[in-house]
Amino acid sequence: MSKEKKDELLIDHNRDGIDRRGFLKCMAWAGTGTLCVMQGGVLKSFSLSRLSELDPAAAAGELRFVQVSDSHMGFNKPANQDVAGTLKAAVDKINSLPSAPEFLLHTGDISHLSKPEEFDAVDQILKSTGKETIFVPGEHDVLNDDGQQFRERYGKGSAGAGWRSFDKNGVHFIGLVNVMNLKAGGLGTLGAEQLEWLEKDVKSRAKSTPIVVFAHIPLWSVYPEWGWGTDDATQALAYLKSFGSVTVLNGHIHQIMQKVEGNVTFHTAASTAFPQPAPGTADSPGPMKVPAEQLRKVLGITDVQFLRGKNALAVVDSSLA
Amino acid sequence: MNNWIRICVLALFLVAAFSIAVVKGETAHAAAQSAPSVVAVKIDNFSFGPQAITVAPGTKITWTNRDDIPHTVVSTEGVFKSKVLDTDESFSFTFDKPGTYPYFCSVHPKMTGTVVVK
Numbered sequence: 001m002s003k004e005k006k007d008e009l010l011i012d013h014n015r016d017g018i019d020r021r022g023f024l025k026c027m028a029w030a031g032t033g034t035l036c037v038m039q040g041g042v043l044k045s046f047s048l049s050r051l052s053e054l055d056p057a058a059a060a061g062e063l064r065f066v067q068v069s070d071s072h073m074g075f076n077k078p079a080n081q082d083v084a085g086t087l088k089a090a091v092d093k094i095n096s097l098p099s100a101p102e103f104l105l106h107t108g109d110i111s112h113l114s115k116p117e118e119f120d121a122v123d124q125i126l127k128s129t130g131k132e133t134i135f136v137p138g139e140h141d142v143l144n145d146d147g148q149q150f151r152e153r154y155g156k157g158s159a160g161a162g163w164r165s166f167d168k169n170g171v172h173f174i175g176l177v178n179v180m181n182l183k184a185g186g187l188g189t190l191g192a193e194q195l196e197w198l199e200k201d202v203k204s205r206a207k208s209t210p211i212v213v214f215a216h217i218p219l220w221s222v223y224p225e226w227g228w229g230t231d232d233a234t235q236a237l238a239y240l241k242s243f244g245s246v247t248v249l250n251g252h253i254h255q256i257m258q259k260v261e262g263n264v265t266f267h268t269a270a271s272t273a274f275p276q277p278a279p280g281t282a283d284s285p286g287p288m289k290v291p292a293e294q295l296r297k298v299l300g301i302t303d304v305q306f307l308r309g310k311n312a313l314a315v316v317d318s319s320l321a
Numbered sequence: 322m323n324n325w326i327r328i329c330v331l332a333l334f335l336v337a338a339f340s341i342a343v344v345k346g347e348t349a350h351a352a353a354q355s356a357p358s359v360v361a362v363k364i365d366n367f368s369f370g371p372q373a374i375t376v377a378p379g380t381k382i383t384w385t386n387r388d389d390i391p392h393t394v395v396s397t398e399g400v401f402k403s404k405v406l407d408t409d410e411s412f413s414f415t416f417d418k419p420g421t422y423p424y425f426c427s428v429h430p431k432m433t434g435t436v437v438v439k
Contacts, residue, residue, distance in 0.1 A: 077389040077408070113391060113405060139428045143391070143405040184397045184425035184433050226367075227431040284367035286390050 063169040066094050066101040067214070067302040068133075069251030070271030072140065073122045074112035079274040079287035080295060083112075087125050089320045090272040090301050094129050097303060102168065103131050107251035107269060108138030108179070108216030114145065119153055137162055138216040138252060139179040147180060163194050165201050171306050172205060174198065176215035178230045188217030188230035188252075195232065199239050210245040210306060212313065218250040220259055220266050223279035228253050237264065247313045249302070253285070256300070256317050267315050270300035296321030359383060362434070364392050364406070364426075369434035378438055381415040395427045402427075 071087045080086060094101065104126065111118035119141075126133050135154040142150055151162050158164040161177040176198070178188035190198075202211070213219065219236065221229035230236075240246045246264040254276035259266040274287040275298040282288070290298055300319040307314065360380055363370045365387040376382065384394045386406040394403040394412050400422055403412035416422065416438045426432035 079389070113407060140391070143393075143428065182427060182430040184423065184430055186430045225431070227429055286367060286388065 063171055063306040064099060064101050065103050065105060065168075065304050066097070067105045067107060067249050067251075067269050067304060068094075068126075068272055069107040069216075069269040069302075070109040070138065070254055070273055071106070071122050072109055072112040072271065072273035073118040074115055075273055075287070077287060079289045083273040084121060084125065086296065086299050086320060087122065087272045089296060090299070091125055091129055093301055093318055093320060094131075101129075101131060101303070104129060104133040105173075105175075105214050105249065106133050106135045107214050107249060108136050109140045109251065109271075110135060110138065112140055112273075114141055114143040114149060116149065119149070123153075134164075134166075134173075134175060135162075136175045136177055136215055137179055139182070142179060147177075159197060160193055163197060169306070170308070171210045171212060172202075174201065174211065174213045176213060176219075176236070178215050178217045178219070178233075186231055187221075187224060187227055188215075188219075188233075190230060190232050190236055195235050195239075198236055202239055202243070205243075207242050208244055210247070210313070211240055211243050212247045212249065212304075213240070214249040216250065217252045218257075218266065218268055219248050220261070222253060222257060222268070223285075226279065226285040228279065228285070240264070245312060247304075247315070249304070254288075255298075256302075258315075265312055265315070267302070269302045270298065270317065270319070272299050272301070272320070275299065361385065363387055364394075367392075367426075367429055367432055369394075369426075369432060372433070373435045373437070375437040375439065376416060378417055378419055379415065380438070381413055382436060383411050383413040385409070385411045391428065392426045392432065393428055395424055397423045397425060 068090055072083055073087070075083050094104070106126075110122050135150075137147055137150045141147070147161055151158070155162050157166070158175070161180045163175055163177050165172060165174045167173070176190060176194065178190050180189070181191060182189060215230075217230055218228055219230050219233040223229070244263055248264060248266045250266070250268045251271070253268050254271035254274065255268065255278065256270050257268045275290060276285050277288050297319045300317055303316045303318060305314040305316075358380055360374065360376055360382045362374065362382055362384045364384055367388065367390070369384070374382070384403070384406070386392050386408055389408055391405045391407045393405055394401070396402065401414040401424070405428070406412055416436060419438045422436040422438065424434050424436070
């Protein structure tokens with residue numbers, strides 16, 4: 001691999017100094033163990049030491065889980081030619097957390113081309129956490145077969161295209177599928193059947209029940225031009241309007257973003273495979289090449305903790321380096 | 322004498338028939354030669370290039386994915402549908418009937434294109 005200067009562009013298609021295959025000029029992503037929050041396009045980071053203010057020793061009913069996303073097993077282009085290695089690094093990170101998660105959520109794009117050996121490889125790597133992983137599919141997981149393979153592998157206990165809900169320690173988890181039957185020119189879509197299921201699922205639950213929704217494509221309009229949104233998410237969120245605490249965890253965009261809207265906190269995770277450009281900073285949302293020594297800094301996992309008595313879940317992103 | 326006339330008329334007929342066939346063949350050949358029968362569309366940077374294309378009936382279009390992410394080519398009316406195309410993979414379809422054929426990438430639905438056949 002040739003040595004490139006830090007700020008050198010590999011291919012400058014538009015002669016504008018910005019290219020998603022080139023090097024990122026300004027890396028605002030912080031290093032290990034940092035809480036990253038994107039507010040109005042400005043990245044704010046807080047070091048782990050400040051999280052002691054969240055009173056982690058609190059009470060009974062504490063629940064902790066980890067979100068991983070966008071492992072894209074099978075991807076082998078310049079942006080990352082060892083996605084198995086970076087997923088393994090994510091697992092090492094999970095295994096070295098001060099307090100073990102109870103389970104893992106994978107918010108999709110498990111595989112890159114929906115190939116059996118790709119799913120097998122991810123299963124194999126995640127097995128070494130010793131924890132159960134609950135999956136929702138990304139658009140890369142339902143290629144060629146309308147998601148049949150995904151449902152065969154990971155659909156136990158789910159309905160329809162793979163949506164499901166379950167409870168852990170008083171928290172109600174809802175896994176949604178918004179990558180099926182995508183329409184030309186459209187965004188992600190949940191569809192009538194799933195929305196009907198969701199309405200029934202939450203209807204008679206106590207409004208004080210903390211809710212965690214997880215789905216691949218963001219349930220808020222991050223950047224519609226690049227397909228980063230879900231056409232009918234507003235309907236879904238309307239069913240959750242009266243719950244005191246709703247956390248939405250998504251993937252798909254391969255970068256950390258957060259938005260708070262009333263009682264709902266939206267959070268997107270980094271990929272364990274490759275980063276993608278921030279909205280509008282490149283001509284398309286494809287894999288972004290960064291200097292090799294910085295790659296693991298822009299990949300990561302998300303550690304989520306529920307503390308009874310607190311409305312919002314504590315969400316901590318950790319990069320792989 | 323009569324036999325000779327018959328033979329001549331038959332020969333004339335055969336020559337005429339053969340000539341017509343040759344001329345017809347030549348015209349068809351010339352027509353095929355003057356119109357391009359295979360057209361290429363490049364898939365790159367999450368877009369189809371050219372995005373809108375007009376071709377004559379009988380043209381075969383070949384889409385080739387030069388992007389570093391897989392894409393598909395799917396007609397919105399169910400006329401054609403590729404399997405997933407990784408980098409450097411291709412899909413072809415021959416458009417025989419005139420009409421407008423909108424299509425998109427079913428993995429990244431914001432990617433759209435149109436083929437007009439006339």
